[in-house]
Amino acid sequence: MTRRIVRTSLQLGSILFIVLCVLLFLDNKIRLLPSAIHNRLPAHHPGLVVTDVTITTCSSLNIFGSCKLDETKWHRIEKDLYLGSALLSKAYLHIERKKEEDLEANDAVVIDLKISRLNPANTQEAQGKESWESRRGGVWIKRSTKWHGSDSSKTITGVDVLFGSDAVDPRPGWQVQEIPLLLDTRADGREARLTVRRGPAAKIDKPTPRINQNGKFKIMQIADLHLSTGLGKCRDALPVDHNGGKCDADPRTLEFVEKMLDEEKPDFCVLSGDQVNGETAPDSQSAIFKIAEILKRRKIPYAAIFGNHDDEGDLDRAGTMAVMQDLPYSLSEAGPIDIDGVGNYVVEILGRGSTAHSALTLYLLDTHSYSPDERQFKGYDWLKPNQIDWFKKTSQGLKKKHKEYTHIHMDLAFIHIPLPEYHNPSGLRVVGNWSERPSAPGFNSGFKDALVEEGVVLVSCGHDHVNDYCVPGTNDKGKPALWMCYGGGVGFGGYGGYYGYHRRIRFFDIDMNEARIHTYKRLEWGATESRLDDQMIIDQGKVVV
Structure with missing residues (x-):
């Protein structure tokens, strides 16, 4: 009985020693992280940032085709960009989003988005100094690893889809793109437009209606x-x-x-x-x-x-x-x-x-x-x-x-x-x-x-x-x-x-x-x-x- 107790005590002691060693090792590894990575950790409650945008198309006739991407990585806006007007095709906007706390050192964040037939880097203002990436539908995105956080007006934190030449967005921080998506759609005045939010999602304060001072x-x-x-x-x-x-x-x-x-x-x-x-x-x-x-x-x-x-x-x-x-x-x-x-x-x-x-x-x-x-x-x-x-x-x-x-x-x-x-x-x-x-x-x-x-x-x-x-x-x-x-x-x-x-x-x-x-x-x-x-x-x- 005494030997069994001694053996059990030795086993527990060994386990505790191993756990202690692992903790010390991890502590040293954390302390040795490069300062650049330390600086990228958010100093406030993190929000979502957009890291990529793309458009998928699929045929209505192909039962094996799909307009969906990996759902663990991409969020799909559930609106057919053709609004059902394309006889054989459908198209959807997908957004890749991450929490600030999940961003890694080399992750790039979308800081600008434009709709254009030509590379925005070739404009007179840009003079080729900017790097833009092309996506379907005339979408161009500019990404940067030097992001400023989800509370910055330089960071895109949301992308949505609206329709029509008269489309407006009353949500704070959102702005509708002037040019519609460049898709092969009929000109029926209901073309798809992207609307973009910069910075954090604003809290909506509800007004308190009140009788005027004159009664x-x-x-x-x-x-x-x-x-x-x-x-x-x-x-x-x-x-x-x-x-x-x-x-x-x-x-x-x-x-x-x-x-x-x-x-x-x-x-x-x-x-x-x-x-x-x-x-x-x-x-x-x-x-x-x-x-x-x-x-x-x-x-x-x-x-x-x-x-x-x-x-x-x-x-x-x-x-x-x-x-x-x-x-x-x-x-x-x-x-x-x-x-x-x-x-x-x-x-x-x-x-x-x-x-x-x-x-x-x-x-x-x-x-x-x-x-x-x-x-x-x-x-x-x-x-x-x-x-x-x-x-x-x-x-x-x-x-x-x-x-x-x-x-x-x-x-x-x-x-x-x-x-x-x-x-x-x-x-x-x-x-x-x-x-x-x-x-x-x-x-x-x-x-x-x-x-x-x-x-x-x-x-x-x-x-x-x-x-x-x-x-x-x-x-x-x-x-x-x-x-x-x-x-x-x-x-x-x-x-x-x-x-x-x-x-x-x-x-x-x-x-x-x-x-x-x-x-x-x-x-x-x-x-x-x-x-x-x-x-x-x-x-x-x-x-x-």
Whole structure:
């Protein structure tokens, strides 16, 4: 027994001695590393840097062909650079990325990227002093082993793909290349363009919307933009001879939006669905970025909900919201994951000054798309019971806090598809244009009643492009209890033009001093300087008919 213990002790001692020797050896090896390598170790939390860029092509007919590279080394941007327009070919951009901490002494980092038919080193400015490497599609990259870290503006840390001659990138630090990729594609205005980020991925600070010092606050509802990938094609554009009959949908739509932003100077925008025209937007990201860039430049906070066309492109609702949540000035949220739909959330507009109390609460809800039971309820989907329960619980949970506001607090709601009560069963006076039958769901899930019960004074929708009216909704005693409005269609990529109807935008001009709301529309063509159907709908926090 004693011998066994002695033998075991000797074995353990030998193992400990060997381990100690190995540690001392490794320590000496580390201490003997060249100073140049020591200097390359990051002194801060490392980020990703781009070490190479390439494009792969493959045939659609070759079942054994693949546009994929080694996934352990390359990250593929999952967008066909031809957008499906090439009959027999596909092409994808691949990016090699590494963490700073994983870079080795001889690793080169991409510090510049250009699109050109000729070697950029041969330009007059470069005079052959620069070394550029050629890649497919006219891509030229310049790499250096003397990199400056992922926090340097000289280091490329991200490359992405957008489409269209009007492509823009609202993300901080990103810039779209002026020249599209040189691929054998048809000239349909949806050519692929690279967008490049230099330096670290910027943290997006969310703005805090607040009532102005004069007690005023203006909301601009942008309904049914129907933006495309590329310029888009106009539908029902009036007047027919405008701009010599030439009409590209997205430029004309966005020119109107920009004009209204500059003239009306809203404090907040609500994108009330169908921002994307699904069938003409094979790359939804490129379409969304166009409206986001306009709002970013003017530093206007905004929130978005979805319509029935927003997920008909390459992104579903969750993917689209993921894009929108990470954009500057966007307060858009996916909402609770256990509630039906994507985009059920609340935006609080704080009172003037430095108060932390809410003056206005905006409820935004997802009205989904098409009826899940077309045989019994034709047309469109409806708000689900758990959404209505979520709304009521949220509203009731906020009421105590809202009472701390020194003035009258008001609740507003925004949806895309109109409620069945937009048919005006009570026969009350309608203010505005009613040119088509409301495309409300065939099943009434009771959301209007929930809005009334919780004291919401206004709900506004989109969806029906050529309706722009407001109609009162009644309570259980038949008395007007809230206003139900349409935004009016703004986008030239969607239908319009019925009975001489021109695109328009609705505004809600709010005076918190009197708890008063005026609403009106502005036209894209015609009486562009006057307010159409200007009416006071709320006074002292109560519905005015």
